[in-house]
Amino acid sequence: MNTSQENYLKAIYSLSEKSDSEFINTSSIAHKLNMKPASVTEMLKKLEVKKLVEYKKYKGAKLSEKGSQAALNIIRKHRLWEVFLLKKLHFKWDEVHEIAEQLEHIQSKELTDRLDDFLENPRFDPHGDPIPDKHGIITDNRNTSLLSEMGVKQSGTMTGVQDSSSIFLKYLERINITLGQKIEVLDKMDFDGSIILVAGEKEVSISAQAAQNIIIRIN
Amino acid sequence: MNTSQENYLKAIYSLSEKSDSEFINTSSIAHKLNMKPASVTEMLKKLEVKKLVEYKKYKGAKLSEKGSQAALNIIRKHRLWEVFLLKKLHFKWDEVHEIAEQLEHIQSKELTDRLDDFLENPRFDPHGDPIPDKHGIITDNRNTSLLSEMGVKQSGTMTGVQDSSSIFLKYLERINITLGQKIEVLDKMDFDGSIILVAGEKEVSISAQAAQNIIIRIN
DNA sequence: CTAAATGTTTAGGTGTGACTAAATTAAAGC
DNA sequence: GCTTTAATTTAGTCACACCTAAACATTTAG
Numbered sequence: 124m125n126t127s128q129e130n131y132l133k134a135i136y137s138l139s140e141k142s143d144s145e146f147i148n149t150s151s152i153a154h155k156l157n158m159k160p161a162s163v164t165e166m167l168k169k170l171e172v173k174k175l176v177e178y179k180k181y182k183g184a185k186l187s188e189k190g191s192q193a194a195l196n197i198i199r200k201h202r203l204w205e206v207f208l209l210k211k212l213h214f215k216w217d218e219v220h221e222i223a224e225q226l227e228h229i230q231s232k233e234l235t236d237r238l239d240d241f242l243e244n245p246r247f248d249p250h251g252d253p254i255p256d257k258h259g260i261i262t263d264n265r266n267t268s269l270l271s272e273m274g275v276k277q278s279g280t281m282t283g284v285q286d287s288s289s290i291f292l293k294y295l296e297r298i299n300i301t302l303g304q305k306i307e308v309l310d311k312m313d314f315d316g317s318i319i320l321v322a323g324e325k326e327v328s329i330s331a332q333a334a335q336n337i338i339i340r341i342n
Numbered sequence: 343m344n345t346s347q348e349n350y351l352k353a354i355y356s357l358s359e360k361s362d363s364e365f366i367n368t369s370s371i372a373h374k375l376n377m378k379p380a381s382v383t384e385m386l387k388k389l390e391v392k393k394l395v396e397y398k399k400y401k402g403a404k405l406s407e408k409g410s411q412a413a414l415n416i417i418r419k420h421r422l423w424e425v426f427l428l429k430k431l432h433f434k435w436d437e438v439h440e441i442a443e444q445l446e447h448i449q450s451k452e453l454t455d456r457l458d459d460f461l462e463n464p465r466f467d468p469h470g471d472p473i474p475d476k477h478g479i480i481t482d483n484r485n486t487s488l489l490s491e492m493g494v495k496q497s498g499t500m501t502g503v504q505d506s507s508s509i510f511l512k513y514l515e516r517i518n519i520t521l522g523q524k525i526e527v528l529d530k531m532d533f534d535g536s537i538i539l540v541a542g543e544k545e546v547s548i549s550a551q552a553a554q555n556i557i558i559r560i561n
Numbered sequence: 562c563t564a565a566a567t568g569t570t571t572a573g574g575t576g577t578g579a580c581t582a583a584a585t586t587a588a589a590g591c
Numbered sequence: 592g593c594t595t596t597a598a599t600t601t602a603g604t605c606a607c608a609c610c611t612a613a614a615c616a617t618t619t620a621g
Contacts, residue, residue, distance in 0.1 A: 127578065149599060162579055164600055169577090181586060181599060212456040222450050229444045237431040346608065368569060381609050383570055388607095400569060400616060 124173075126228045129197050130156060131166055132175060135186055136194035148183035195259035196235075201227035202248035202255075203238050209249045210242065216249055216301070217292035251283020251302055251338055266341050270306075270318065271334035273341070278307035281322075283338035291336065298327045306339065343392075345447045348416050349375060350385055351394060354405055355413035367402040414478035415454075420446035421467035421474075422457050428468045429461065435468055435520070436511035470502020470521060470557055485560050489525075489537065490553035492560070497526035500541075502557035510555065517546045525558065 134155045138147045149167070153160040171178040175190035186194060204226040208219040236257055239245075246262070247253055253263035267282060281304040284291065295301065299322045309326065310319040316331030329337075353374045357366045368386070372379045390397040394409035405413060423445040427438040455476055458464075465481070466472055472482040486501060500523045503510065514520065518541045528545065529538040535550030548556075 125577090158578095159580065160599065161581080161601080166578075183599095208453075212453070212460055214452075214456070218452075222448070222453055225448045225450075226445075229441070231441050231444070233433075233437075234427075234431070234441055237433070241431055344607090369567095377608095378610065379569065380571080380611080385608075402569095 124175075124193065128166070128170060128173075128175075129193070129228055131163075131170060132186065132190055132194040133197050133201075135176065135184060136191065136198070139186065146179060146183040146185050152184070192259050195255045195261070197227050199255040199257075199259070200229070200235050202252060203235065203242060203245070205248045205250070206242050206245045206254075207238060216296065217289045219249060220287045220289070247282075249302065250287055251281075267338050268341055269335055270308075270320075270329070270337040270339050271316070271331060273308050273318075273339060275308055275311055277341065278305065279339040279341045280305050281337065282340045284336055285338065286336040291333075294333070295337075298329070299323055299325050300327070300329075300337065343394075343412065347385070347389060347392075347394075348412070348447055350382075350389060351405065351409055351413040352416050352420075354395065354403060355410065355417065358405065365398060365402040365404050371403070411478050414474045414480070416446050418474040418476075418478070419448070419454050421471060422454065422461060422464070424467045424469070425461050425464045425473075426457060435515065436508045438468060439506045439508070466501070468521065469506050470500075486557050487560055488554055489527075489539075489548070489556040489558050490535070490550060492527050492537075492558060494527055494530055496560065497524065498558040498560045499524050500556065501559045503555055504557065505555040510552075513552070514556070517548070518542055518544050519546070519548075519556065 131152065134152050135147050138151055138155060142151075149160045149163045152158075152167075153163045156163070167176060167178045167184045170176045170184070170190070174187055175193060176184040176186055178184045201223045204223040205219045208214040208222060209216065214222070239257065245254060253261045255261045265282065268279070269285075273279070281300055281302060283302075284295070300306070304322050307321045308318060309321060311317075312319070316334075317328055318331070318334050319326065319328045321327075350371065353371050354366050357370055357374060361370075368379045368382045371377075371386075372382045375382070386395060386397045386403045389395045389403070389409070393406055394412060395403040395405055397403045420442045423442040424438045427433040427441055428435065433441070458476065464473055472480045474480045484501065487498070488504075492498070500519055500521060502521075503514070519525070523541050526540045527537060528540060530536075531538070535553075536547055537550070537553050538545065538547045540546075
């Protein structure tokens with residue numbers, strides 16, 4: 124399988140996680156991959172032939188078992204390389220994603236498994252996302268919630284983000300919300316949904332939109 | 343630049359090293375890359391437009407300064423990744439080449455330089471080839487020779503190969519000729535050019551063809 | 562020094578993955 | 592339930608990197 128098709132599988136996988144409907148529609152895939160819906164339709168047909176997705180006209184696509192395994196394998200590689208870049212090469216939190224986008228397409232099961240061992244089988248990547256094991260199994264039994272869904276006086280630890288863009292990560296670092304940071308929700312503003320919280324020592328206010336992209340492990 | 347074009351530059355570079363003529367002809371490039379001469383001609387024109395090679399009809403191509411730098415950068419990445427695979431992930435000597443062929447195309451100067459530091463700036467790769475520094479400069483001032491060109495009673499240390507194929511490397515390991523192995527030429531057979539030598543304790547005989555692919559640092 | 566053999570280029574074609582514009586289908590509003 | 596709007600697909604192009612077959616240049620041999 125090539126880079127392009129792998130990116131489609133990855134996109135469908137990640138959209139499926141958030142969506143509650145079984146099939147993912149053409150335009151959301153197109154949006155995620157910065158492509159036109161017409162191009163997506165074509166590709167979905169090709170992936171259907173390869174039995175990687177189930178495709179229904181005007182409904183969209185759904186990953187087959189084979190497609191899910193392929194997607195999980197790419198995600199596994201992506202996250203392992205992120206750990207490598209951060210822990211071994213000392214890249215910063217917000218720099219690893221882009222390079223991992225390239226490294227995730229390297230084909231060698233042996234390489235992936237040896238890298239996993241070399242990194243001492245990490246269970247989470249630098250953004251707090253769980254790393255699938257060599258069988259594609261994710262074990263993430265942590266009690267997590269989006270910051271936006273927490274109630275006043277609830278507290279927890281920052282364990283991940285849903286948006287790995289450099290701008291967002293830089294912003295978080297700026298306001299002292301980094302991986303492992305303990306936080307407590309002080310107040311939620313009804314009028315715009317923004318949240319006031321304590322991060323470490325400091326009191327910060329965060330927009331509803333940002334809060335929807337921050338994952339917290341509840342105490 | 344893409345993977346395909348990078349492979350052309352690499353091929354031209356490596357053919358230039360062996361060849362004494364300035365321009366590398368179409369068919370030798372085609373042979374090296376397992377492609378047809380017609381495809382090579384087309385690509386050389388594209389590389390010419392990008393000022394990566396100088397191309398002369400019916401003569402072939404020659405790397406420009408820009409093209410040489412690009413080729414050296416790919417070679418640098420290839421060799422650094424080989425060191426990583428061998429030293430850190432404990433791959434075997436003959437397994438690293440294929441994976442490095444993929445890794446060498448990852449685009450990130452920062453990554454390459456950090457990898458270089460992480461590996462403690464190695465000067466040679468697992469096959470004994472020198473690694474260009476970040477400016478594309480190769481410093482290889484060792485007194486080396488091909489095994490096939492050594493005289494009787496000369497001795498030295500095995501420091502590299504000219505053929506990185508898995509079959510050849512496995513064969514060398516089998517007969518105890520590995521990197522760093524001390525050898526001494528005992529005899530050269532006039533009738534077929536084969537060489538008898540001591541490798542460590544053992545006495546082995548090696549064909550002329552194999553000897554042409556083994557690099558020895560002379561004592 | 563010419564003719565044959567060899568190597569190289571040109572011309573035309575293929576598969577892949579993208580695009581735009583037009584046609585079709587599905588969903589939403591009245 | 593029909594009509595308007597939005598989403599999706601189809602049809603027709605394009606760029607890219609490869610191919611084959613035919614035309615053309617260069618080298619080699621007699």
